[in-house]
Amino acid sequence: MHASRGQAWADIVTLMRRALIRYQRRPDVIVFILVQPFIILLLFRYVIGGAIRIPGVSYVQYLTPAVIALAIINASSALGGGLTEDLVSGTIDHLRALPIRRSAYLTSRVLFDIARNLFVIPLIGLLGVAVGFHLSGTVPNIVLAVALVLLLGVAFAWISILIGLWSGSIEATQGILVLVFILAGFLSSGFVPPSTMPSWLRGIAEASPVSHVDNALRVLTTNTSGPVTHEVVAALAWIAAILFVTIPLSIRRYSRHAQ
Amino acid sequence: MQGVECEDLRKSYGEVHALDGISFAAEPGEILALLGPNGSGKTTTVRILTTLTTPDSGRARVAGMDVVRHAARVRATIGLTTQETVLDSFLTGREYLEIIARLRHVPRPRQAREIAALIGEFELDEFAHSPIGGYSGGMRRRLDIASSLIGSPAVLFLDEPSTGLDPHSRERLWEAIRRRAHEGATVLLTTQYMEEADALAGSVIVLARGHVIEHGTPDELKDTIGGRIVELTLADPAQREDAIASLPELGEPSPAAERPETLSFVLLQSSQPLLSILQRLETDGVEVVDVIVSRPTLDEAFLHLTRRADVLVREPAATEVF
Numbered sequence: 001m002h003a004s005r006g007q008a009w010a011d012i013v014t015l016m017r018r019a020l021i022r023y024q025r026r027p028d029v030i031v032f033i034l035v036q037p038f039i040i041l042l043l044f045r046y047v048i049g050g051a052i053r054i055p056g057v058s059y060v061q062y063l064t065p066a067v068i069a070l071a072i073i074n075a076s077s078a079l080g081g082g083l084t085e086d087l088v089s090g091t092i093d094h095l096r097a098l099p100i101r102r103s104a105y106l107t108s109r110v111l112f113d114i115a116r117n118l119f120v121i122p123l124i125g126l127l128g129v130a131v132g133f134h135l136s137g138t139v140p141n142i143v144l145a146v147a148l149v150l151l152l153g154v155a156f157a158w159i160s161i162l163i164g165l166w167s168g169s170i171e172a173t174q175g176i177l178v179l180v181f182i183l184a185g186f187l188s189s190g191f192v193p194p195s196t197m198p199s200w201l202r203g204i205a206e207a208s209p210v211s212h213v214d215n216a217l218r219v220l221t222t223n224t225s226g227p228v229t230h231e232v233v234a235a236l237a238w239i240a241a242i243l244f245v246t247i248p249l250s251i252r253r254y255s256r257h258a259q
Numbered sequence: 260m261q262g263v264e265c266e267d268l269r270k271s272y273g274e275v276h277a278l279d280g281i282s283f284a285a286e287p288g289e290i291l292a293l294l295g296p297n298g299s300g301k302t303t304t305v306r307i308l309t310t311l312t313t314p315d316s317g318r319a320r321v322a323g324m325d326v327v328r329h330a331a332r333v334r335a336t337i338g339l340t341t342q343e344t345v346l347d348s349f350l351t352g353r354e355y356l357e358i359i360a361r362l363r364h365v366p367r368p369r370q371a372r373e374i375a376a377l378i379g380e381f382e383l384d385e386f387a388h389s390p391i392g393g394y395s396g397g398m399r400r401r402l403d404i405a406s407s408l409i410g411s412p413a414v415l416f417l418d419e420p421s422t423g424l425d426p427h428s429r430e431r432l433w434e435a436i437r438r439r440a441h442e443g444a445t446v447l448l449t450t451q452y453m454e455e456a457d458a459l460a461g462s463v464i465v466l467a468r469g470h471v472i473e474h475g476t477p478d479e480l481k482d483t484i485g486g487r488i489v490e491l492t493l494a495d496p497a498q499r500e501d502a503i504a505s506l507p508e509l510g511e512p513s514p515a516a517e518r519p520e521t522l523s524f525v526l527l528q529s530s531q532p533l534l535s536i537l538q539r540l541e542t543d544g545v546e547v548v549d550v551i552v553s554r555p556t557l558d559e560a561f562l563h564l565t566r567r568a569d570v571l572v573r574e575p576a577a578t579e580v581f
Contacts, residue, residue, distance in 0.1 A: 007364065010361070011361075011362055014358055014361040014362055015358075015362075017358070018347065018350070018358055021349060021350060021354060022347070022349045022350075025349040025390065026349055089343065090341055090342075090343035091346075091347070093311055093341060094339075094341065095362075096310075096311055097309050097310065097311060097334060097337065097339045098334060098359075098362045098363060099331065099334040099335035099362075099363065099364060100362050
């Protein structure tokens with residue numbers, strides 16, 4: 001007998017409360033999540049950016065939306081390490097013996113990440129504005145942009161969960177997730193246009209879901225014209241495909257761990 | 260039947276038969292202890308009964324419900340304490356109990372009352388508002404056990420509950436367990452401490468290599484080895500091998516005696532009288548200066564049973580059991 005729908009939500013809220021207390025007691029976690037993208041933004045704006053010329057747009061305009069997307073991908077990589085920790089420590093066994101749905105714990109983690117990202121996005125955006133980014137999108141477009149980044153975060157959260165549940169050690173999880181973070185972030189249109197890359201790499205970078213999100217964000221936040229509908233649709237299709245694969249595999253792995 | 264029931268449970272991990280046909284039952288109000296060396300199948304049995312893993316074959320029921328088909332309903336009736344006591348270090352003890360009470364769906368008005376009672380029962384008052392990260396091992400253990408009792412589960416599974424507890428806390432834990440059984444809960448505990456099984460359990464199951472090799476009350480287990488242990492002290496430790504050689508039917512002496520001049524044997528019902536043993540030693544020129552005859556402890560019964568089943572590798576078992 002599964003708990004009722006209302007009870008299932010109450011369980012998720014209880015588990016989110018646990019995550020919230022964790023953040024309250026360990027402020028260093030949120031600092032770490034913010035500091036990394038801050039440094040990347042400053043490095044590319046002031047150290048590397050001077051040597052990059054992109055036709056028709058100043059580099060800070062090109063860069064800032066990509067750093068926001070990168071920050072969210074980076075933040076979701078904390079999730080995988082936490083899950084491996086919970087597996088190794090036996091916390092997940094504890095939870096699996098409780099009368100809650102098998103999806104409750106993973107769902108609570110993802111929902112909590114979305115709530116946290118709602119704070120992270122404006123903070124990175126503000127820093128972007130401080131270093132010269134000009135935000136000029138209409139309100140509906142900015143809302144759409146934020147929603148798109150949040151959905152990208154959900155997709156990467158589930159990737160992070162899946163890696164965290166399959167990996168045998170926290171070190172392995174973190175190693176893999178740093179790779180995912182670097183490849184997903186930089187093998188895209190985020191920092192330089194793919195047209196400057198060798199042709200074999202260009203195809204990969206152009207097809208990346210991160211590129212579609214980055215391209216859409218640039219148009220939506222700066223009120224410039226561009227093929228935005230195509231980019232949004234492509235990004236959503238990617239995100240749906242990632243969720244379609246990672247959610248069932250993660251819940252299956254969570255339910256049957258260590259049989 | 261309510262309580263716990265399993266029939267011919269089997270579970271293999273690759274080539275290893277963790278459980279090779281386990282059957283037993285425990286009624287409400289009963290405390291059942293699972294004894295066995297590491298790798299004997301105790302934890303696998305608990306994992307199957309608490310729905311954390313599924314058996315390859317066989318059936319198990321907890322509170323009358325099949326653990327595979329009605330896993331979700333089983334989870335609503337059980338409390339579990341596992342061996343690894345890793346709790347959320349950033350939560351306070353009280354917050355942890357509150358979260359578990361909510362996830363166990365204890366009605367709101369009852370939550371505060373139950374938590375306060377458990378904090379008192381396990382003497383956690385002083386630390387209830389401190390983060391678990393600062394707790395000692397024993398305090399974590401007590402908190403973990405307290406959390407498994409929230410909502411008065413009908414069936415309790417305690418995997419080595421007293422590991423890491425000081426004697427006072429262990430007494431309190433034993434009282435708490437007896438109280439739950441007295442109130443009608445079925446308690447299944449695994450333990451390495453025979454003393455614990457002796458003090459708590461109405462019945463004991465000895466597991467070895469995935470088999471039940473003995474099932475009875477602690478007294479019955481002691482009786483199965485004939486009721487007597489004889490310890491001989493030799494005048495000259497150098498005669499140890501001579502003494503063993505002149506008593507071939509008694510087999511190897513128990514490893515329990517550590518000093519070279521003492522030899523400890525289990526006397527089976529069928530063994531010859533003590534007097535003839537002593538006479539034979541005298542004939543063979545082995546000088547005995549002291550003889551102690553005692554009723555075996557449950558430790559000795561356990562060692563004897565598992566050795567008899569030819570399943571105990573002596574070295575690791577000796578360190579695990581004591």
